[in-house]
Amino acid sequence: MPAVPAPAIRERLAALAKQFYSPLRAVVALIVLFLAITCGWIWHQRALASAHNILIETIPPAREALDRHHLAEAAGYFERAAAAVDTLGRSDPEAQWIRQMQRETRTALNLAPHSLFEMIEEAIDMEENPGPLEWSEAFRFTYEGAWVIIDTSAVRPPEAGASTPDRVELPFTIRGQPVSLLVDLRPFRTVLIDAAPQRMIFAAQLADCHRTADPQPGWEIVLRGETAFLWSDARNLAAVGFPEDEGLRQTLTTQSRLLGLE
C-alpha cells in the first residue's frame, strides 16, 4: 500500500483554525485581548504613579537622614527610590544620583569588619601559628565580599589590550612584609585623565588576600574590579568617619560630574 504523505504543518494549522473559527469566537477573542491590554496598561500606569509617589515620599527624608549621618535609614529610603526610578525607566542625572546614593549607602553599611592593617596582621598570625582554620578559609568567612572605601592617588592605566590589571602599591609594611593592593583601574579610565597621579575615592569589594612571592615576598590584597565604583557624596563619607577637607570635596565634585550626576 503506498504511503500517504503527511500534511504540511501550515495546512494542519489552517485546518485547525478553520475547525475552531467562527465569527462569534473571533469577536470574543478580540474583546478578551482588548481587556487584557487595558488591564495591563492600567496596572502599568498605577505602578508609575506609585513610583512617582515613592520618589516624592523618600527623597526628602533620605536627604535628611544623610544630613544626620543616619546611614541605615538613608539606605532604606534610597533602596525604595532606586527601585522606583528603575520602574520609571529613568536615566536622567537625578535618577543616576539616586542609584549612586543607594550604592554608596549600602556599601557604607557593609564595610569590612577590620582595617586592612588588621587583616594582614591576622593573616600573618594565622600563618605563624597554624590552627584548624587556614587563612584562606578565615578570609572567605570574614572578609570576602566586604566593602572597602579607598581614598588614594592613582595613575591612568595602560591602554586597552593590556592584560594585567593595574596594581596600586600600598606603601606600607606589616612586620616588615610589603603589602600590595591589586585593583583593576580600567573602569576608571575616564576619570584618570593623564599619567600624573590623581586622587580618587572609590569603593570595591574584597576578593582575596594571599601571600605572594612576586615581585618580592609579601602580601597581595585583591579587590573585585567589577564591583568598584567611584564615590560621589561627602556626607556618606563623613558618616563612615572620613575627615572632610577641601581636597576631598573637590575630588568628589569632580567624580560626581564624571559620573553624570550633575
Add this chain to the structure above:
Amino acid sequence: MMNHPLSTACSSSAALFAMTRRLRLLRDSGRRWQRGLLAVLVLIVTATSVEAAPRVLSVEEFNRTPKSGLVGKELAVQGRLALVGKNRLKLKRCEMNFEAPAGLPPLIRRSPDVEVSGRVVNTEGRFQFIVSHIRATPTDLQRYEEKRRAIRVETAEAWYELAAWAQGRGEFYDDAALLERSAEARRRGFQIERRRLTREDPATPFALARRVEELGLGTALQQELLHEGYVQKFRTLNDASPAEYRQLAEEIAAALPGCREPLEPLPEELKSTYDTDPFGTYTSADAEKRRTLHRLLWIAVMQKAIESDAAEDGSNGFEIAARLDEQLPELHPLAETYRDRALKLRAEKVANLPLPEVLALRQQYADRDQVQQGDAVVESWLALRLRQLPADDTEGLLDLAEKYRTLLKRPERAARLLFDAYQRHPDSPIIAARIEELGYRRKGNRWLTQEEFDAVPEGRLEQALREGRVENGMTADQVLKSLGKPGSVTRFASSSQISEIWSYQRAGGLSLTVYLVRRLPQTETLVVGIGQLDER
C-alpha cells in the same frame, strides 16, 4: 498425826479422777442408770471440793484484814518465806507467825514463795495461824511472766492491770525487779495506747504526755511527747501572728527546760541534723543534748515571731536586728543580714537624702566594718549630684570635686572633675590652682601628676617631635609637626575605623610610611606603626 501436806492437797482431786474413770467405764458398758447415778455423785463431790477450797489471801490482804474476823475460818495465805523453823515459819512483811505443830516438809525450806493453808486461832488474846498444809507456789516474777504470757489480745488495759499487780507486789516487798517489770508493762500498755491515737492531731502528744505523767513513765518520755507536740504545733502555725508565735515560745519555755539558756556557740551540726529530723534527733539525744534541742526549737519559734514583724522592704531591719541580738544572740549573723538590707535600702534612697544623712549612713557602715560600702553610698550620692549638675555650672563642679577630695579621699576623681572644668574654662586661674593643689603639674595642655612630671622631664613624644621623628601614639597633628606634609595619603574606611597611610619620600629611593588609625567615635587619629620601604 497430820497427813503429808502435798498428799492432802491432792486427795480430793484423786477421788474426782477415780470417779471420772469409773463413769467412763460405765458409759462403755452401757448401763445408763448407773451412769446417771455416778454423774450426780461427781457433781456432789465437785461441789463439796469447791466449797472446801480455802480463801487465798496475799500477805498484804491478810495484814489488812482484821484477824478477829478470820478466827476459825479455813484460809490460805500466799507470800514469801522470811524464816522457816522446825514447826513454824514467818512470811515476809507479815507480823503473824505460822505454826505447824506437825512440822514442815524439808522441801519448803528451799521454796521462796509458798501458800500456807490453815486457820487463825485466838489463844489467850493472841492470834496465831495454825498451818494445816503448805505448798510451794511460783515466785512473783514467775507469776508475772505467766500473767504476761496470758495476755492473748494486747490491750492497753490488760498491760496496765498487769503493771498495777506487779507494782503492788513490788512496792509491798520493795522488789526492784518486780517494779521494773511493772514499769515495763505500763510502757507496753502506753505504747498500745499511743499507737491508737492519731499523730496528725497536735493535741495527741500533749494528751499522751499527761498520760505519761499519770502512769509515772518518767520525764524523759513526757518531754519527748511534749517536744513532739510543740514541734507539730509550730508546724501548723503557718503565717500566724507574732503574738501567737510568742505565746507558743512561752509555752515551750515553761514545759521544756533549757529554752532560755543561750548557746555559745550555736551547734551548727546538731542544728542541721535537728532541722532535718527533729523527732529522731530528740529521741536519740541524752538529757543534756535535749536541753540544747529545746533551745533550738525555742529559737526557731522566736525567730519566726520576730521575723513576722519584719517589713517586706527591710525598712525596719535595724529594729528586727536589735530584737534578734537581744533575744536570740545565737542568730547574730541573721541580725547582721537584716542590718545590711536596711542599710542597702537607705543607700538606694541616697539620692533623696541630704548630705548629713548620707554621712550618717556612711558612719553606720563604718561602725559595721563596712567602710567600702559606706564610701560607695557617698560616691553614689556625689555621682547623682554630678549627673544633675547643669553643664555650665562650673562652681558646682568645683564644689563636687572638693567633696570627692574631702569626703572620699579620692583626689584622682576630684582631679578628673577639675580637668573637665579646666577644659571648659582653660583660662580660669581658680580651676588651675585647685588642680595644682591636688599635686598636678601642667605640661602643655596636659596635667600630669608630680611623679609623671618628674619622671618624664621631656615626654617621649615631645622628644621625638623635637628630633623630627615619629613615635607610635602620636597624633596626626604631631606627625605633621614632626615630618611635615606627607607626599601621599591613602585612606581606607572599614567598619568603625579609618586607617591612613602617610608616605614620605626619602633620599635614595627610600620611603617612610606612617600608619595612623582613628577608631570611631574617637576624634583623634593616632600613629600605630612606622615602616620603611625601599622603592627602588
